[in-house]
Amino acid sequence: MGAENRSTDRPAHTPRGARNGDLPSRPGALPPAPGRLSRAWIPLALLAVLVLISWQVAVDGPLLELDELTRGGVHTLRRALGSTLLNHLGAGLSDFGDPALAMPVLLLTAAVAAWREHRTGRVRWWYPLPVAVLAGVLVPLLVVPGKAWFARPGPFGYPLAPEQLGWYPSGHTATSAIAYGTAALLVGPTLHRPVRRRLYGLTALLCLGVGAGLVWSDYHWLLDVLASWCLAGVLLWCLRRLLTRR
Structure with a gap:
């Protein structure tokens, strides 16, 4: 009888794919795929940042000094550049977070994705x-x-009026990230891989531009925007997992 591996009871030098100990209840089980566990930290990290920012906003903590520093730096840069074009660009990018624009884009893109899925016979x-x-x-x-x-x-x-909502978190940032991010995840699988990658990249740039435009135009604090990005990131991560399992 030839030499055998004690953990799997198989002949030595057998390729890994031939192992018979792949069930968790048996010795020599293969470990879970490393990517699955590592990717699970993404939403947890985003949630941790969201909780931290929310806590600091609630107690008026020292982290809010970051908002003041950022606002002061942006004002200094705007005065130094004196660019009307950049000011209009910042305001224009902010408008992409308007629900009146983002939601129709989401629904239209979903209809296109459904049509393309129907053509493939799904x-x-x-x-x-x-x-x-x-x-x-x-979103609301x-x-x-x-x-x-x-x-x-x-x-x-x-001060806020009695009927007025607060600024935290940023509604325009959350609307743009969730609406355009969901639209990209829905239509992306129906596209060729190079086109899909460019679509995801452009969508991320647009969502980053909306947040940057809000801060540049003095419409929101930086932490308002960061918190909405974290919130949208968790939702989009969960949505991508669901679509992948489908």
Whole structure:
């Protein structure tokens, strides 16, 4: 009888794919794929940052000094450049976070994705439409209570009116990231890989531009934007996992 490996009871030098100990209940089980566990830290890290920022906003903590420093630096840079074009660009990018623009884009893209899925003969070709509607509904459900709870004044420091919502988290940032991010994840799988990668990259740049435009135009504090990016990142990570399992 030849030499055998004690952990798997197989002949030595057998290729890894021939191992018979791949079940968790048996010796010599293969470890889980490393990428799955490592990727799970992404939403956890985003949630941790979101909780930290929210706590600091709630208690008016020292982290809010970052907002003041950023605002002061942006004002100094704007005065030094004196560029009307950049000011218009910042305001224009901010408008991409308007629900009146972002939500129609999301629904239209979902319809295109459903049509392309239908052409390929998929049974559940209609799934992009309810996913888009759900994403659109989640934005106000998650953002509006936060604005009412924290009631944070904007960069100009004016007190909030009784019927006015706060600035934290940024609604325009969350709307753009969730709407355009969901749209890209829905239509992306129907495209060729090079086109899909460019679409994801351009979508990320647009969402970053919306947040930068809000800060540049003095519409929001930096932490308002960062918190909404974290919130949107968690939702999009979960959505990507669901679509991948499908």
